Amino acid sequence: MIDMAFEQLAALHGIPGRIELTHGQGGLPCIDIHNAAADARISLYGGQVLSFRPAGSQDERLFLSERAHYAEGKAIKGGIPICWPWFGADPDHAGRPAHGFARTALWDLQEVSEPGTDLTRVTLALRDDERWHALWPHAFELQLVIDIGSHLGLAMTTINRGHLPFQLSQAFHTYFAVGDIADVSVDGLQGLDYLDKPRAFERFQQVGAVTFAGEVDRIYQAVAGSVRIDDSGLKQRVDITGTGSRTAVVWNPWADISAAMGDLTDDAYRRFVCVETANAADDVVTLGPGMQHTLAAVYRWSGL
């Protein structure tokens, strides 16, 4: 479906059994990684991690919707969608797509390296062209470095290649797989202010850990330390360390929204929580000509 020199990429980067260029669902070009620590799949469409598992196991750490769309122009529901160069609704109210266009762009595969037997590093890139100028008239370079190993790491660098400053908001919209959302709590946000989307972005203060008994869609501000997901059902914890970010978004749509979304099954909301390392709300990034900013997140899973 997408015009690209797939065979060339496979010849350049492929190593049988370790780094495999493949056509994923919908024929989208993907790269499958296998090393001593983990197995993963990354879609070049969206620059999106779709799957991450400890080596040889079937324990998916990321949720990927059974109803996800795999088609040009549509975002893939699950894994780690990249929201860029804006997070959420179009900040200019000009009818542009929610969460920007990076998640519906075909990224270049720049480099794959193996710093160790238990770590594979994939570098993707996206640059401006006429298609994106219609949505965002700036010269940019975006680089996404993904580490697949005992941890999952992402570092996304935006460089302003133009002559004028621009503003950006962004997020790693990560869908963490959970056993049952009722057993999940998110720690590390206690005492912080958040903007509550279901209540017209009114400001509230977080008391205790975040738990889930209905829709949660919140933008936490002034986030300083790491954030933790505890899943008492799966007896699993995820430590999230963000850098270049003062914002965390926590989202679970709950039953009605899950049922209304065409790319989620009715009960999908029980099996994921999104905890997003972001720059959003009062944490937008302004980049002058030649300047750059890196948003990074490291995810580590362990037992409870």
Ligand code: TA6
């Ligand atoms: O990050 C939370 C959020 O902005 C929610 O408000 C919800 O709309 C979600 O992202 C999913 O958005 P999407 O466009 O991927 O359906």
